[in-house]
Amino acid sequence: MSDKLLFTPGPLTTSPAVKQAMQRDLGSRDSEFITIVRGIRRKLVDLAGGGFEAVLVQGAGTFAVESVLGSVIPPNGRLLVAVNGAYGRRMRDIAARLGIESIGLEFDERKPIEPSALAGALNRSGPFSHVAIVHCETTTGLLNPVDSIGKLVSAAGAAFIVDAMSSFGGIPIDLHTAHVDYLVSSANKCIQGVPGFGFVLARPERFSQTEGWARSLSLDLFAQWRGLEQDGQFRFTPPTHVLLAFARALEELDAEGGIAGRYARYRDNHRALIQDMQALGIPPYIAPEHQSPIITAFKFPDHPRFDFARFYSMLSDRGLVIYPGKLSRENCFRIGTIGHLTQRDIRRLCRGVAEVLEILGVKSPE
Amino acid sequence: MSDKLLFTPGPLTTSPAVKQAMQRDLGSRDSEFITIVRGIRRKLVDLAGGGFEAVLVQGAGTFAVESVLGSVIPPNGRLLVAVNGAYGRRMRDIAARLGIESIGLEFDERKPIEPSALAGALNRSGPFSHVAIVHCETTTGLLNPVDSIGKLVSAAGAAFIVDAMSSFGGIPIDLHTAHVDYLVSSANKCIQGVPGFGFVLARPERFSQTEGWARSLSLDLFAQWRGLEQDGQFRFTPPTHVLLAFARALEELDAEGGIAGRYARYRDNHRALIQDMQALGIPPYIAPEHQSPIITAFKFPDHPRFDFARFYSMLSDRGLVIYPGKLSRENCFRIGTIGHLTQRDIRRLCRGVAEVLEILGVKSPE
Numbered sequence: 001m002s003d004k005l006l007f008t009p010g011p012l013t014t015s016p017a018v019k020q021a022m023q024r025d026l027g028s029r030d031s032e033f034i035t036i037v038r039g040i041r042r043k044l045v046d047l048a049g050g051g052f053e054a055v056l057v058q059g060a061g062t063f064a065v066e067s068v069l070g071s072v073i074p075p076n077g078r079l080l081v082a083v084n085g086a087y088g089r090r091m092r093d094i095a096a097r098l099g100i101e102s103i104g105l106e107f108d109e110r111k112p113i114e115p116s117a118l119a120g121a122l123n124r125s126g127p128f129s130h131v132a133i134v135h136c137e138t139t140t141g142l143l144n145p146v147d148s149i150g151k152l153v154s155a156a157g158a159a160f161i162v163d164a165m166s167s168f169g170g171i172p173i174d175l176h177t178a179h180v181d182y183l184v185s186s187a188n189k190c191i192q193g194v195p196g197f198g199f200v201l202a203r204p205e206r207f208s209q210t211e212g213w214a215r216s217l218s219l220d221l222f223a224q225w226r227g228l229e230q231d232g233q234f235r236f237t238p239p240t241h242v243l244l245a246f247a248r249a250l251e252e253l254d255a256e257g258g259i260a261g262r263y264a265r266y267r268d269n270h271r272a273l274i275q276d277m278q279a280l281g282i283p284p285y286i287a288p289e290h291q292s293p294i295i296t297a298f299k300f301p302d303h304p305r306f307d308f309a310r311f312y313s314m315l316s317d318r319g320l321v322i323y324p325g326k327l328s329r330e331n332c333f334r335i336g337t338i339g340h341l342t343q344r345d346i347r348r349l350c351r352g353v354a355e356v357l358e359i360l361g362v363k364s365p366e
Numbered sequence: 367m368s369d370k371l372l373f374t375p376g377p378l379t380t381s382p383a384v385k386q387a388m389q390r391d392l393g394s395r396d397s398e399f400i401t402i403v404r405g406i407r408r409k410l411v412d413l414a415g416g417g418f419e420a421v422l423v424q425g426a427g428t429f430a431v432e433s434v435l436g437s438v439i440p441p442n443g444r445l446l447v448a449v450n451g452a453y454g455r456r457m458r459d460i461a462a463r464l465g466i467e468s469i470g471l472e473f474d475e476r477k478p479i480e481p482s483a484l485a486g487a488l489n490r491s492g493p494f495s496h497v498a499i500v501h502c503e504t505t506t507g508l509l510n511p512v513d514s515i516g517k518l519v520s521a522a523g524a525a526f527i528v529d530a531m532s533s534f535g536g537i538p539i540d541l542h543t544a545h546v547d548y549l550v551s552s553a554n555k556c557i558q559g560v561p562g563f564g565f566v567l568a569r570p571e572r573f574s575q576t577e578g579w580a581r582s583l584s585l586d587l588f589a590q591w592r593g594l595e596q597d598g599q600f601r602f603t604p605p606t607h608v609l610l611a612f613a614r615a616l617e618e619l620d621a622e623g624g625i626a627g628r629y630a631r632y633r634d635n636h637r638a639l640i641q642d643m644q645a646l647g648i649p650p651y652i653a654p655e656h657q658s659p660i661i662t663a664f665k666f667p668d669h670p671r672f673d674f675a676r677f678y679s680m681l682s683d684r685g686l687v688i689y690p691g692k693l694s695r696e697n698c699f700r701i702g703t704i705g706h707l708t709q710r711d712i713r714r715l716c717r718g719v720a721e722v723l724e725i726l727g728v729k730s731p732e
Contacts, residue, residue, distance in 0.1 A: 006393050011606045013391050022388045022607065025379050027372050027687045028561075031679075058562075059425030059584065060602035066584045090583075097583045188603065195394070196424075196562045196605035216436075216582060217456075217463045218429045236426035237554065239562035239605060240377045241388065313397075321393040 004319040005345055009138045009166050009295045010188040011195050012339030014249070018193060021248035022241040033240060034232035036247050041228065043250045044199055047168075047259065048175050048183070052201040055225045058238060061165045061186035063219060064198025066094045068161055068182050069132070071214040071221035072207065073100055077129035080105060080121060080158075082113045082149070085139030086326045087163055091132050098215050103128075109140055109327060112290050115148045122156045130159045136167035139326045141295040141334070142286045143171070150178035159206050165189055165198075166294050170266050170338055172259050181206045187242060190262060190294070190338055193249040196242030266293040269337035269346050276350030277335075280357065285332055297325060297332040305361045308333060314356040320349050370685040371711055375504045375532050375661045376554040377561050378705030380615070384559060387614035388607040399606060400598035402613050407594065409616045410565055413534075413625065414541050414549065418567040421591045424604060427531045427552035429585060430564025432460050434527055434548050435498070437580040437587035438573065439466055443495035446471060446487060446524075448479045448515070451505030452692045453529055457498050464581050469494075475506055475693055478656050481514045488522045496525045502533035505692045507661040507700070508652045509537070516545035525572050531555055531564075532660050536632050536704055538625050547572045553608060556628060556660070556704055559615040562608030632659040635703035635712050642716030643701075646723065651698055663691060663698040671727045674699060680722045686715050 006013045026033040037056070044054040057064040069091065073079055079100055081092045084107035095102035105121045107113050113133060122128065131153045135146050146162060153160040159181040164173065168183060170190025175183060181203045188195035200221060207222070214220035218236065227235040256262050270293035274284060277298060285297040300306055308324070308331070315322055325332030337346060372379045392399040403422070410420040423430040435457065439445055445468035447458045454470075461468035471487045473479050479499060488494065497519040501512050512528060519526040525547040530539065534549060536556025541549060547569045554561035566587060573588070580586035584602065593601040622628050636659035640650060643664060651663040666672055674690070674697070681688055691698030703712060 003390050003392070004396070006391055008393050008395075010603065011391060011394050019389045019391070019607070022560075023385045024369050025372055025377060025385070025560075026369070027374050027689075028377050029374075029690065030370070030682065030687050059429060060600075060604070062602040063425060063429075063584045066582065070582075094583045097581070097586075186603070194388075194391075194605070194607045195603045196608060215463070216432065216585070217460045218425065218432045219582070219584065220463075234426075236428040237376065237552070237561045238426070239560070239608060241385070241560045241611075242562060242605060242608065245607075316396060321396050323393075324395065 004321045008323045008336045015340045018245045021244045048201045055200045061198040067219035067221045072210045079130045080128040082133045085137035087134045113144045128158045132161040135164040136292045138166045140297045142290045143292045146178045154179035193246035196239035272343040272346040295336040300331045303362045318352045320352045370687045374689045374702045381706045384611045387610045414567045421566045427564040433585035433587045438576045446494040446497045448499045451503035453500045479510045494524045498527040501530040502658045504532045506663045508656045509658045512544045520545035559612035562605035638709040638712040661702040666697045669728045684718045686718045
């Protein structure tokens with residue numbers, strides 16, 4: 001049985017070899033596994049351009065985000081979260097839940113965060129100890145200007161937290177130019193592993209001062225790092241099979257030419273998607289200059305016969321899994337172009353979309 | 367390449383079919399996956415004897431424990447934790463970190479929790495809203511008397527939290543007789559899945575009152591349950607492959623005759639272990655009447671030539687992975703008898719132990 005193709009922001013369609021890597025049971029305290037974990041952490045630091053500490057955090061990517069917010073902001077810290085989508089909002093929600101003093105600075109979901117507005121907030125409502133943004137807002141697929149924001153944050157003396165969940169490994173980021181202090185991402189995004197843990201890249205100058213600040217035992221980022229450093233082991237049982245898959249996924253990233261090579265394929269995928277969907281009369285929701293090649297939101301066709309539930313399930317029946325929308329105001333669906341997918345798969349998806357729209361009786365609006 | 371056998375408390379040696387189940391990429395919001403998750407939750411409730419809600423929590427088992435302690439104890443709640451090993455201590459540590467008012471009642475690590483002493487503490491230092499114990503202390507492998515403690519807790523009007531991480535699915539527990547309100551366990555223990563999530567069985571009468579109490583967003587047990595109930599989906603990305611493995615593992619548990627059948631095999635494994643180790647002059651650390659068939663602690667042989675690091679690695683070289691100790695005072699190692707293992711594997715391990723002791727020049731003390 002061949003699996004459906006996943007045009008989603010993760011879990012993704014992964015390579016056969018990545019899945020094959022999970023056919024082993026390794027002890028979590030055994031030397032072979034410890035060596036693999038050390039290799040993963042070293043490679044993540046390499047991908048960050050060096051000069052960071054890599055900490056792996058079990059659970060969903062959101063757990064890793066919460067481990068950062070809950071561990072690196074001191075009791076008297078103040079957080080500014082710039083919000084232009086669901087994942088920015090989620091960071092604000094986490095801070096609120098943890099009792100961290102925070103301000104959410106809201107932007108239009110269709111537009112990148114404006115550095116000048118952020119600078120205004122830093123002046124007006126500061127000082128802030130920490131500023132957090134999402135690099136690629138998976139809500140829409142738009143990219144926020146991490147470089148120019150990072151410069152402002154650094155100039156204001158605050159630490160810069162970047163949720164790069166759906167971009168790290170698939171879009172080049174110079175963490176040093178962008179003054180990133182903490183970057184969060186996940187196993188099952190652009191590195192193309194399977195889900196089960198997230199990871200944090202932390203700048204040692206900041207991170208080394210955070211001992212004892214964590215509001216949770218499970219999500220204590222500093223204690224997690226110290227455990228991994230001391231004996232190479234996780235404090236609590238790691239998802240061993242998922243880590244084996246990730247080690248293999250990192251090798252495949254290298255084989256593809258690293259982040260630059262992967263970025264090129266994702267752009268090809270995305271270009272094919274935009275072309276074919278435009279031809280079907282379905283334009284992307286976000287302006288092209290703000291759009292990432294990771295995931296793209298499309299407004300529901302403005303036609304009385306369009307029914308998303310039927311559209312989704314008819315595509316799924318054809319082995320093509322797309323992603324529902326998550327916008328606060330607009331009815332959208334989303335199509336991911338990451339994972340073990342090529343332009344050929346994208347073309348196949350778009351043929352499926354054309355076929356289903358025809359069956360539904362949805363004509364493209366002229 | 368054949369993997370080493372894991373005589374550990376998890377990650378375990380799993381069946382080939384459990385690992386094979388991970389050779390698929392399913393979308394976390396797709397109907398096939400949602401159906402599988404519903405089936406898993408239903409089956410867990412069946413294993414509990416009905417009348418519970420099953421909530422799956424991403425991450426290590428400790429994350430699920432923290433999700434219970436952090437979500438079901440109200441702001442003005444008071445927790446009594448009975449401690450006779452590392453996992454009881456960990457619950458006390460979690461409560462302290464979360465700012466939950468709690469008392470740790472310490473017992474000898476070699477002895478089960480004494481119900482009369484617990485009753486005394488309930489009277490003397492009460493009232494407590496919640497009492498927590500570990501069913502099978504993986505530190506030593508000893509079993510705590512969950513039934514008699516549960517009766518006392520219920521009589522005192524408190525809610526009863528049981529960490530049954532290493533026992534649920536492998537040792538029969540009547541959750542109703544034992545008045546258990548919250549039971550926590552994990553995918554990679556007696557149900558013999560792979561690591562990546564834990565689960566909570568919650569009694570609805572208590573659990574339904576806990577909305578809004580959680581101290582964390584990621585580990586909010588009530589919100590996690592509501593998400594799973596509303597549309598069958600996880601709030602945050604689940605470890606899809608690990609869940610597929612778990613669904614298969616539940617089928618294998620059924621095929622073995624359910625919990626009773628599995629318990630019988632574990633007892634056979636454990637009996638073989640004790641016999642062979644006794645014959646080597648290495649008696650178990652815990653008295654037989656307190657010992658579970660899950661994992662067994664053995665004191666280091668009292669011999670100058672015994673070197674645990676060499677002992678461990680020579681066994682590992684023979685494809686036999688044992689587990690280090692975790693006792694606060696005694697030098698012990700541990701041998702797990704759970705997972706896809708039979709008496710034949712246990713006998714093979716013990717032959718390996720004999721061989722290695724001979725090479726090390728460790729004679730059995732007469």
